[in-house]
Amino acid sequence: MPAIILTGQAGRIEARYHHCKEPNAPLAIILHPHPLQGGTMNNRVTVTLFNSFVENGFSVIRFNFRGVGKSEGIFAKGEGELTDTAAVLDWIQSINPGTRPIWIAGFSFGALIGMQLLMRRPEISGFVAVCPPANIFDFSFLAPCPVSGLIINGSNDIICPAEPIERLVEKLNSQKGISISHKVIENCDHFFNNNLDVIKQSINEYLEIRTINNVVNF
Secondary structure, rough: OOOOEEOOEEEEEEEEEEOOOOOOOOOEEOOOHHHEEEEEOOOHHHHHHHHHHHHHHOOOEEEOOOOOOOOOOOOOOHHHHHHHHHHHHHHHHHHHOOOEEEEEEEEEEHHHHHHHHHHOOOEEEEEEOOOOOOOOHHHHHHOOOOEEEEEEEEEEOOOOOOHHHHEEEHHHHHHOOOOOOEEEEOOOOOOOOHHHHHHHHHHHHHHHHHHHHOOOHH
C-alpha cells in the first residue's frame, strides 16, 4: 500500500489509506501509540486495528503523528497530535462526501487522542480504545461521553494497568444512553504478543453486534 501525504498544521502528514469500493462505506481513523516511546503507524497493534476495519468494509486511514516517520513537525504534548487527527478526519471526509458512519480507533496514547477527538467532532459515531492510559491521563473530559464503544486491554499490562481502565469503563457505563463493551484479554501484556488475533476477533464481534442492533450509524 503506497504512502500518501496530507497537509497538516505542522506540515506534511504521512499516511496509509485503504478505500473501500462499496458505496457509502463507513470511515475509520486509526491512531498509533506515543511518538516519544517508539509509536508509529506501523506498530503491530495499530496495523491490526487498521486491518480489522478494512475487513469489515470500512474505508480506513492510519497516519504518523507530527515528528514521526515522514510527518513533519515535533511532538506537541497531545494538543498538536489532536490537531493532526482532526486534519486527517477532514481529509477522509473530503474524499468520501455525504453522511456516513465515522469511527475512531487507537492504541494507548492513540486511544487518548481518539477519545478527545470524539468529544469535539459530533459526526464520530463509535470508537475502539485499546489500552487507554487511564493511569497516566485524566479521562474526566468524557463527561458525558457522546458515543458508545469498545475498550480492550490485557490483564497483565503494567504500562496501562487493568484497574484504572476498569474504573473508566464503570464510569462511562454509568452515563445515560452509553454502553461500553469491555474485553479483557487474560495473561496478556501491553504488547499483545500472540494476541493480535483476539483484538481482531473482538472488533469483529463488536461491529457485528452494533450492526445487528442497527446502531452502527453505527
